[in-house]
Amino acid sequence: MEAAFSGKLETVYRRYVDEDGNAISILQDIQAEFGYIPEEAINSIARMTGIAPSMFFGIVTFYTQFHTRPRGANIITACCGTVCHVKGAQRIISRIHDELRLKEDQDTTRDKLFTLEKVNCIGACSIAPVVVVNQKVHGRMSPEKMARELKKCRERTDA
Amino acid sequence: MPKGVTVNVCMGTGGIAGGADEVLAAFREELSRNSVEGRVLEKCAVHQVGCRGFCARDVLVDITIDDERTTYQYIRPDMVKRLVSEHIIGGEPVADWMVSDEYHRFHDLQKKIVLADCGTIDPEDIEAYIDAGGYRAITEVLESRTPAEVIDEVRRSGLRGRGGAGFPTGQKWELCAANEADRRYIICNADEGDPGAFMDRSVIEGNPHSVIEGMLIGAYAVGSDSGYVYIRAEYPLAVDRLRLALDQARAKGFLGPDILNSGFSFDIKIKLGAGAFVCGEETALIASIEGERGMPRAKPPYPADKGLWGKPTIINNVETWANLPPIINNGADWYAGIGSEKSKGTKVFALTGKIRNTGLIEVPMGISLRDIIFDIGGGIEGGRLLKAVQTGGPSGGCIPQQHIDLAMDYDNLLAVGSMMGSGGMVVLDESDCMVNIARFFLEFTQAESCGKCTPCRLGTKRLLEILTRITEGEGRKGDIELLEDLAGDVRDTSLCGLGMSAPNPVLSTIRYFRHEYEAHIHDKHCPAKVCRKLLTFFIREDLCVGCGMCRKACPTGAADGKPKAPHHIDTSSCVKCGACYDVCKFKAVLKE
Amino acid sequence: MISLTIDGREVSVFEGTSVLEAARILEIDIPTLCHDPRLKPFGGCRLCIVEIRGMARPVTACTTPAIGGMVVTTTSERLYRLRRTIIELLLSDHPNDCMVCARAGDCTLQEQAYFYKLRLNRFTGEMRDHDRVDANPFIKREMNKCILCGLCVRVCDEVQGVNAIDFAFRGFNARVTPPFEKDLDCEFCGQCVAVCPTGALTGKVWAGEARQKDVKMTDTVCSYCGCGCNITLHTVRDRVVRITSRPDTHNRGWLCAKGRFGYEFINHPDRLKTPLIRRKKGGNLEPAAWEDAFDLIAGQFTRIKEESGPDALGGLASARCTNEENYVFQKFFRAVIGTNNIDHCARY
Numbered sequence A: 001m002e003a004a005f006s007g008k009l010e011t012v013y014r015r016y017v018d019e020d021g022n023a024i025s026i027l028q029d030i031q032a033e034f035g036y037i038p039e040e041a042i043n044s045i046a047r048m049t050g051i052a053p054s055m056f057f058g059i060v061t062f063y064t065q066f067h068t069r070p071r072g073a074n075i076i077t078a079c080c081g082t083v084c085h086v087k088g089a090q091r092i093i094s095r096i097h098d099e100l101r102l103k104e105d106q107d108t109t110r111d112k113l114f115t116l117e118k119v120n121c122i123g124a125c126s127i128a129p130v131v132v133v134n135q136k137v138h139g140r141m142s143p144e145k146m147a148r149e150l151k152k153c154r155e156r157t158d159a
Numbered sequence B: 001m002p003k004g005v006t007v008n009v010c011m012g013t014g015g016i017a018g019g020a021d022e023v024l025a026a027f028r029e030e031l032s033r034n035s036v037e038g039r040v041l042e043k044c045a046v047h048q049v050g051c052r053g054f055c056a057r058d059v060l061v062d063i064t065i066d067d068e069r070t071t072y073q074y075i076r077p078d079m080v081k082r083l084v085s086e087h088i089i090g091g092e093p094v095a096d097w098m099v100s101d102e103y104h105r106f107h108d109l110q111k112k113i114v115l116a117d118c119g120t121i122d123p124e125d126i127e128a129y130i131d132a133g134g135y136r137a138i139t140e141v142l143e144s145r146t147p148a149e150v151i152d153e154v155r156r157s158g159l160r161g162r163g164g165a166g167f168p169t170g171q172k173w174e175l176c177a178a179n180e181a182d183r184r185y186i187i188c189n190a191d192e193g194d195p196g197a198f199m200d201r202s203v204i205e206g207n208p209h210s211v212i213e214g215m216l217i218g219a220y221a222v223g224s225d226s227g228y229v230y231i232r233a234e235y236p237l238a239v240d241r242l243r244l245a246l247d248q249a250r251a252k253g254f255l256g257p258d259i260l261n262s263g264f265s266f267d268i269k270i271k272l273g274a275g276a277f278v279c280g281e282e283t284a285l286i287a288s289i290e291g292e293r294g295m296p297r298a299k300p301p302y303p304a305d306k307g308l309w310g311k312p313t314i315i316n317n318v319e320t321w322a323n324l325p326p327i328i329n330n331g332a333d334w335y336a337g338i339g340s341e342k343s344k345g346t347k348v349f350a351l352t353g354k355i356r357n358t359g360l361i362e363v364p365m366g367i368s369l370r371d372i373i374f375d376i377g378g379g380i381e382g383g384r385l386l387k388a389v390q391t392g393g394p395s396g397g398c399i400p401q402q403h404i405d406l407a408m409d410y411d412n413l414l415a416v417g418s419m420m421g422s423g424g425m426v427v428l429d430e431s432d433c434m435v436n437i438a439r440f441f442l443e444f445t446q447a448e449s450c451g452k453c454t455p456c457r458l459g460t461k462r463l464l465e466i467l468t469r470i471t472e473g474e475g476r477k478g479d480i481e482l483l484e485d486l487a488g489d490v491r492d493t494s495l496c497g498l499g500m501s502a503p504n505p506v507l508s509t510i511r512y513f514r515h516e517y518e519a520h521i522h523d524k525h526c527p528a529k530v531c532r533k534l535l536t537f538f539i540r541e542d543l544c545v546g547c548g549m550c551r552k553a554c555p556t557g558a559a560d561g562k563p564k565a566p567h568h569i570d571t572s573s574c575v576k577c578g579a580c581y582d583v584c585k586f587k588a589v590l591k592e
Numbered sequence C: 001m002i003s004l005t006i007d008g009r010e011v012s013v014f015e016g017t018s019v020l021e022a023a024r025i026l027e028i029d030i031p032t033l034c035h036d037p038r039l040k041p042f043g044g045c046r047l048c049i050v051e052i053r054g055m056a057r058p059v060t061a062c063t064t065p066a067i068g069g070m071v072v073t074t075t076s077e078r079l080y081r082l083r084r085t086i087i088e089l090l091l092s093d094h095p096n097d098c099m100v101c102a103r104a105g106d107c108t109l110q111e112q113a114y115f116y117k118l119r120l121n122r123f124t125g126e127m128r129d130h131d132r133v134d135a136n137p138f139i140k141r142e143m144n145k146c147i148l149c150g151l152c153v154r155v156c157d158e159v160q161g162v163n164a165i166d167f168a169f170r171g172f173n174a175r176v177t178p179p180f181e182k183d184l185d186c187e188f189c190g191q192c193v194a195v196c197p198t199g200a201l202t203g204k205v206w207a208g209e210a211r212q213k214d215v216k217m218t219d220t221v222c223s224y225c226g227c228g229c230n231i232t233l234h235t236v237r238d239r240v241v242r243i244t245s246r247p248d249t250h251n252r253g254w255l256c257a258k259g260r261f262g263y264e265f266i267n268h269p270d271r272l273k274t275p276l277i278r279r280k281k282g283g284n285l286e287p288a289a290w291e292d293a294f295d296l297i298a299g300q301f302t303r304i305k306e307e308s309g310p311d312a313l314g315g316l317a318s319a320r321c322t323n324e325e326n327y328v329f330q331k332f333f334r335a336v337i338g339t340n341n342i343d344h345c346a347r348y
């Protein structure tokens, strides 16, 4: 486990060792590798690159793409762009909260089955409101359709 | 039996969300099955093409038989069988599924320069681009023009940046080229963070090589050997297609050392954005490419003087770059002949909101809003009344219905308190509350503020708080004036374009819809019936059948009644969540 | 050299000088919160905005390079109003507790609020809740008082090269923090404390001590090592309550953890106040009168010097003595005893 962990980091580091200014790309690769950005990963990569951990932490918390905690098996991304907003994104989001029993400030369910994310416009406004379920874009969503999708995810994960 | 058969399936993000990949697979399968049976000649190609704009009718499919093109709309995989058997094999187009007149009206007033090949060529095939005249401009430039001549051509074309501010592109290049430097950089800004905008995504998805060729022209003109495309990670399809296009261009010798034996070398790297709207701002974008937090830097010095790694740098928007090959091919005079006096060429808009034909359009600068909304857009959805058009996203403003004949160009939009922005155009109708719209945009800018400068970090927060209290019925006397004062101060003191333009939605809605603000504050009334806290929900007994849906949906038990008898809502325990309104199938729940 | 006009007065400066620096040559006061001439300009607080002829918007003096022929205005009704709004915004997210703040009277934000007569605030709203206690031994971090000027981040990077802290999060939630919002774990040089314009960063050792009243300032030199940093002792009666360093000296105001925070020994109860004499071989050191001690020293030193020569003697001094004491000590060894065998714990 330990060796595998640092081996993975080593590989990421090698990819970028020749050039400056790759802190963000490094973090993107770490996240692709682990699904989130573990604290130990930042500390180790900081040692390798000589970039201070505080700077990595600053970057991680600046960009919404990065997560410092593990995420759910199913990722639900609700678009909150202008068009989705005027077409009722908020109602879909509150339905998701209800269905998944997520509190206002929570984004991952306790059983780690679902993570709800919000994104500002994925650029599919003509079919708003839009929700991305596990990278598949669903257009013309409604609270009911959303509930059905969540149920499907649950069944698939259980199976 | 027909000779050449081509099937083009619209595979933009919108198309794929509508199931285009399944449609494409169905065509491939159906055709290969049929060709085995020898009923279709082998010369039958299925292509994926980029977005042609009319996303509201996805999935769109073109079937071209012997140069005779028929376009179908709303195609699902289960419809493919009939299309193949009746149209491709039988030679009889399926009239029921063909696009209507509206499809043509949608296209008639448009003028396609940037989008000319989007939707007709396969974006994953460089040969398709070359066949359509691609890479001709850069070849000609390298063979027969000096960098100064190229800059001059661009300057004379009158091209202005399509990323928002509309800075003359030729002038920007001139400034950059005039600097002494051992290295210069070229950046393509594909961060497209404005909610409600998807022009740049569609251009890259539909015709990535046009952007690459544009960057090559720019690189040659200012003497750069290294370029970056900064693109949002939220656009995976565009990233994949761009990557593929770069590889193909390298393989063909259009990128890399000594391009076309001219001695000119240039290559492009992709940098993925990580989710921050402010990184669309040029200095923040540079900070982000350098691997830092995307916090804007003070200007001057401008990037053209001191940009990436402190070197002179040209940043242009995707659409700006894509305009360059046509300008070189057809000449500055041709381009300058299109558009209005101070805004030349065309502009791509993402037309969305409460409009019938949502989608991507490219129109000559100077076209009126009326033409866009009522001709191209087909009018307002559901026959409601137009209230305003929001342009420029969170940096822009609302153009009220009385300015419907406004000629769309940079300067006119500024004059009415909005801006071109990157080209998002959201149509709002009478059911939209303008205070709520302003609040929505402030919520966005507030969350996207980087936090570096005081007015943006705290000013947008306070603006949002005031707007929120107005929409929640807590508005106070003097709030409108307070909003105006604070909005003006934030605009005048912020460090970057985000803070400078964040107050625009507030200022423009107050300018044109002050009465809505007043209604919220003084009468505690939301004229558009949007702000929930200001509404009362009640049930019309004559319409209620007592199905009990509202009772089940109500979180507090305020909606109640006996089965099969009219229900009612107890206003004292109602929390105005609107759940009853949403679930009622009989439109018996009303809000007032 | 280029020349420009500021508030109607002409000034000649070198190319690359900022408008702010040019104004300071003329002793024109432009308010700043995020600027320190020792650090790279940041342009975050926006307080230093000025009007430049030909530019539509006000620009920040600290980041704008002076250009020949520039015409700058540093005070106007509009600038006054804009600056006032900025301070008002900062105060709208600042705990109104100057009464118990270590920096009262020595706080740039408080000073500006006073200049701009801000008593009531038009923008009451949510305030940050960053009042997590940092358990490190030296630096008190009250981050709800932070105005995000970034001086601490820059000094830690540009001067100290430690990068213990950086900006994290963004917008209203932006804050300066060590990685993962842990406790501060660094060299504790306290450079950040020295540049902080508010009470966000203060020294734990001087918490609760006198601020200005009865405080006497004495410029002196730090005795901890051979760098000879200039320091200023803040004393109340006979007690040192704080140490600072002036930026206009050779160490530019920068100190190390010892120089800045290591003064508690002065008034420490364990400190020796009388000489100790070991009267028996193997016995304990016992307090003694000064006369006895001097007699002993004089007698023994004279004997050793006569028997074995002056170089048989050596003296070890301490960084915890005053400079005067150390001076006298070495003089005594060199001139009286006649040896160069003299050393000090902070010798390089």
Ligand SMILES: Cc1cc2nc3c(=O)[nH]c(=O)nc-3n(C[C@H](O)[C@H](O)[C@H](O)COP(=O)(O)O)c2cc1C
Residues within 6 Å of the ligand: B160, B161, B162, B163, B164, B165, B166, B167, B169, B189, B190, B191, B192, B193, B194, B277, B278, B279, B280, B281, B282, B283, B315, B316, B317, B318, B320, B321, B422, B496, B497, B498
């Ligand atoms: C907050 C903010 C966001 C921006 N976002 C974008 C963007 O997403 N895409 C873009 O091309 N320009 C964006 N811009 C404009 C850029 O700063 C810059 O002006 C533009 O890329 C220059 O290219 P152009 O001259 O071709 O328009 C943004 C500006 C600001 C202030």
Ligand code: FES
Residues within 6 Å of the ligand: C031, C032, C033, C034, C035, C042, C043, C044, C045, C046, C047, C048, C049, C060, C061, C062, C063
């Ligand atoms: S001192 Fe210039 S912006 Fe703060």
